[in-house]
Amino acid sequence: MPDVQPLVSEFVLKLKRRKVEGSHAVARQTAELLRSVVSQHRMGSTNQAAALADAVRGVGEQLIAANPIELAVGNIVRRVLHIIKEEDISSTAVGIEGLSVTAESDDEYDSGNDDHPTLSAAVLAAHARNALRAPSLQTLLEDIPVSTALSRSASSAGDSDGKSGDKSSKSRKLKHDVIAAIGDLIDEIDTCYDQISEQAVEHIHQNEVILTLGRSRTVKEFLYAAKEKKRSFRVFVAEGAPRYKGHVLAKELVEKGVQTTVITDSAVFAMISRVNMVIVGAHAIMANGGVIAPVGMNMVALAAQRHAVPFVVVAGSHKLCPLYPHNPEVLLNELKSPSDLLDFGEFSSCMNFSTQDGTPLLNVVNPTFDYVPPKLVSLFITDTGGHSPSYMYRLIAEYYSADDLVVRRKSTSS
Amino acid sequence: MEPDASSAAAAQNPNPNPSTGPPPISAYYQTRAEHHAVVSSDWLAHAAAAASLPPSSDAADADAASDAAALLSPGSNGGGGGVIEEFNFWRRKPEAAEAVAAIMALAAVIRSSRATTMMELEIELKKASDKLKSWDATSISLSAACDLFMRFVTRTSHLEHEKFDAAKSRLIERGEKFGEISLKARKTIAMLSQDFISDGCTILVHGYSRVVLEVLKLAASNRKLFRVLCTEGRPDRTGLRMSNELAALGIPVKALIDSAVAYSMDEVDMVFVGADGVVESGGIINMMGTYQIALVAHSMNKPVYVAAESYKFARLYPLDQKDMTPAHRPIDFGVPIPAGVEVETSARDYTPPQYLTLLLTDLGVLTPSVVSDELIQLYL
Numbered sequence: 001m002p003d004v005q006p007l008v009s010e011f012v013l014k015l016k017r018r019k020v021e022g023s024h025a026v027a028r029q030t031a032e033l034l035r036s037v038v039s040q041h042r043m044g045s046t047n048q049a050a051a052l053a054d055a056v057r058g059v060g061e062q063l064i065a066a067n068p069i070e071l072a073v074g075n076i077v078r079r080v081l082h083i084i085k086e087e088d089i090s091s092t093a094v095g096i097e098g099l100s101v102t103a104e105s106d107d108e109y110d111s112g113n114d115d116h117p118t119l120s121a122a123v124l125a126a127h128a129r130n131a132l133r134a135p136s137l138q139t140l141l142e143d144i145p146v147s148t149a150l151s152r153s154a155s156s157a158g159d160s161d162g163k164s165g166d167k168s169s170k171s172r173k174l175k176h177d178v179i180a181a182i183g184d185l186i187d188e189i190d191t192c193y194d195q196i197s198e199q200a201v202e203h204i205h206q207n208e209v210i211l212t213l214g215r216s217r218t219v220k221e222f223l224y225a226a227k228e229k230k231r232s233f234r235v236f237v238a239e240g241a242p243r244y245k246g247h248v249l250a251k252e253l254v255e256k257g258v259q260t261t262v263i264t265d266s267a268v269f270a271m272i273s274r275v276n277m278v279i280v281g282a283h284a285i286m287a288n289g290g291v292i293a294p295v296g297m298n299m300v301a302l303a304a305q306r307h308a309v310p311f312v313v314v315a316g317s318h319k320l321c322p323l324y325p326h327n328p329e330v331l332l333n334e335l336k337s338p339s340d341l342l343d344f345g346e347f348s349s350c351m352n353f354s355t356q357d358g359t360p361l362l363n364v365v366n367p368t369f370d371y372v373p374p375k376l377v378s379l380f381i382t383d384t385g386g387h388s389p390s391y392m393y394r395l396i397a398e399y400y401s402a403d404d405l406v407v408r409r410k411s412t413s414s
Numbered sequence: 415m416e417p418d419a420s421s422a423a424a425a426q427n428p429n430p431n432p433s434t435g436p437p438p439i440s441a442y443y444q445t446r447a448e449h450h451a452v453v454s455s456d457w458l459a460h461a462a463a464a465a466s467l468p469p470s471s472d473a474a475d476a477d478a479a480s481d482a483a484a485l486l487s488p489g490s491n492g493g494g495g496g497v498i499e500e501f502n503f504w505r506r507k508p509e510a511a512e513a514v515a516a517i518m519a520l521a522a523v524i525r526s527s528r529a530t531t532m533m534e535l536e537i538e539l540k541k542a543s544d545k546l547k548s549w550d551a552t553s554i555s556l557s558a559a560c561d562l563f564m565r566f567v568t569r570t571s572h573l574e575h576e577k578f579d580a581a582k583s584r585l586i587e588r589g590e591k592f593g594e595i596s597l598k599a600r601k602t603i604a605m606l607s608q609d610f611i612s613d614g615c616t617i618l619v620h621g622y623s624r625v626v627l628e629v630l631k632l633a634a635s636n637r638k639l640f641r642v643l644c645t646e647g648r649p650d651r652t653g654l655r656m657s658n659e660l661a662a663l664g665i666p667v668k669a670l671i672d673s674a675v676a677y678s679m680d681e682v683d684m685v686f687v688g689a690d691g692v693v694e695s696g697g698i699i700n701m702m703g704t705y706q707i708a709l710v711a712h713s714m715n716k717p718v719y720v721a722a723e724s725y726k727f728a729r730l731y732p733l734d735q736k737d738m739t740p741a742h743r744p745i746d747f748g749v750p751i752p753a754g755v756e757v758e759t760s761a762r763d764y765t766p767p768q769y770l771t772l773l774l775t776d777l778g779v780l781t782p783s784v785v786s787d788e789l790i791q792l793y794l
Contacts, residue, residue, distance in 0.1 A: 136777060137562065137724055137792045138569075140595065288772065288781055324772070324779055326609050374781075390783035402778060 216281020521589025623688025696782025
């Protein structure tokens with residue numbers, strides 16, 4: 001699809017230059033781009049789902065490589081791949097069962113209806129469920145060896161497509177369904193703030209003291225929602241050096257009439273004994289329940305643990321990443337410009353590169369993220385509700401296919 | 415055996431006895447051996463000799479079967495009947511896990527069965543699996559595999575729609591493929607583990623585990639640079655066999671006595687252990703010593719990874735160490751045990767889930783809490 005290539009390269013460039021701020025914007029724009037990739041994709045006669053997934057995978061690979069730290073890109077690519085697989089399976093099953101096209105929705109598949117009228121449909125549905133679900137003990141002994149389930153289901157989908165009479169309408173339908181599902185995904189990303197902040201009153205009680213670090217839009221909306229429901233509470237905002245986004249948040253909260261106290265990051269431990277709950281945002285949630293969050297968060301989490309204060313992370317489900325953190329402090333981090341910390345004019349003499357071995361005596365390290373291990377997190381609040389860190393794998397199994405963890409274009413198919 | 419310990423001791427004691435053998439025995443150790451007169455230095459020499467032995471050909475299957483074999487007298491399986499003979503036949507094969515042997519034996523029961531309905535077949539299978547389980551009540555993977563296969567027979571939805579003969583042949587076929595599934599599971603686990611092993615890391619392993627060996631083998635063939643510390647694995651010295659195989663692969667390896675784990679934990683980056691069984695809490699049952707290694711690792715903030723195939727997931731929920739059928743084993747202290755002294759002969763211990771970081775299984779990388787979820791999905 002040469003028509004979308006300019007769009008793709010434009011977005012890649014934006015990601016590379018860090019022009020897109022925040023995982024929400026990244027997730028949304030990725031989803032929109034993938035929607036246009038799908039809509040521009042010319043459907044072939046056979047194996048359409050596989051070809052479509054491959055096109056998405058190709059674009060996804062470029063996007064992920066452009067900024068591997070921005071995990072939301074990969075999450076959305078994987079979500080779209082999962083959507084394609086789901087839609088393909090449901091449309092194939094619909095074709096065979098001879099049910100009306102509109103009646104079948106994703107929800108029916110999730111609930112796992114076992115009472116299919118005919119053998120072939122039952123077998124097919126079982127296969128479909130297996131292909132969608134991560135490998136489990138249940139499927140260990142069943143017909144399809146787990147790792148080949150994908151290729152099996154892809155090819156079987158292709159075959160049954162070949163058998164069905166009206167190919168063109170069918171392919172149009174698949175594409176249409178996928179585009180609609182991606183639209184739903186975009187809606188979901190947009191409404192995640194509302195979904196999360198709806199739960200605010202369950203967690204923030206009268207006269208409580210909340211502590212947060214830096215500025216997260218999700219946290220802001222969460223606190224706003226509690227305020228709108230007439231809860232009175234106080235908020236300590238740690239300023240979030242070196243970007244001082246906490247100042248912005250404090251201003252916004254005051255505008256809504258929330259009692260706000262700004263503290264330095266280094267005062268977190270001093271204040272934590274007076275706090276009832278820590279509520280923070282995240283950059284990404286990893287598969288083990290660990291959190292990639294703005295720098296300083298681990299310190300806050302440790303302080304909270306020391307005083308047994310609940311440490312709550314609010315995050316939309318687009319931040320849920322199916323990968324495990326390997327050496328996250330280094331591999332999933334980004335070092336920003338030292339100008340955030342030091343004024344170049346004042347310190348320019350210390351940063352002289354002409355000293356004896358060519359390195360200046362003064363070094364500045366300005367990491368963007370912290371990794372908070374799962375044992376320090378008390379609760380995650382996502383758009384689907386509150387979950388403990390050990391439950392994250394379950395959400396991940398719902399949103400992603402196990403074989404999409406590595407987004408790489410298969411070289412065999414066109 | 416322990417160059418660091420001996421050199422440290424030598425530094426304290428300026429004039430140790432110049433030792434003659436290749437592994438210098440520290441003055442500290444010799445004094446201790448003299449004073450207590452319990453642990454003689456000759457078992458050290460014995461251990462060194464064992465380390466230099468070539469691996470025996472049937473080394474592989476001894477691991478899974480070791481508790482069972484140690485427990486049972488050779489004559490006890492005489493009255494067992496067909497299933498048990500079949501099971502023993504498969505168990506002797508190298509590379510075959512106990513679970514595979516159990517499923518092969520059950521598949522053989524189906525093949526020789528004269529049942530004409532699914533119900534009859536199920537009853538027959540149930541009898542056979544009960545017989546197998548009672549034959550060796552201590553083996554977790556044996557009973558887990560029996561349960562898994564029984565569940566497959568009674569639960570699989572495809573079977574209901576087929577004719578009896580077709581269903582029967584499908585069951586036999588699946589049973590016979592299980593050997594492949596088991597081998598493939600090890601490969602999958604090895605692949606999944608590669609991300610966890612980074613260049614320059616030091617890995618502590620305990621005892622001999624085929625899965626862990628496969629993981630390290632693959633890492634070595636991926637040209638990762640890492641070092642392995644092997645515990646000795648008393649009283650079988652299975653750790654020495656492990657170190658032998660690792661050394662043969664060109665991996666830098668150091669053997670430790672089991673009590674040197676805490677001493678060496680400083681330089682360890684991660685602990686890799688296998689498991690005899692993974693229980694419903696997400697904890698593991700494994701060779702004696704795993705629990706204390708996990709405790710030490712936990713208190714020093716080192717990750718503990720468990721490599722285990724998913725067919726080892728068992729429906730057990732041990733509440734403490736003594737809450738399982740104990741697997742006893744003869745323990746050779748190398749010297750006569752004084753009269754009136756009792757010997758702890760359990761062969762394995764239970765490591766609770768809070769001391770484990772992740773389970774690397776063929777179902778993917780799992781946190782310990784996923785295990786109960788998987789088991790509930792299957793058996794509920």
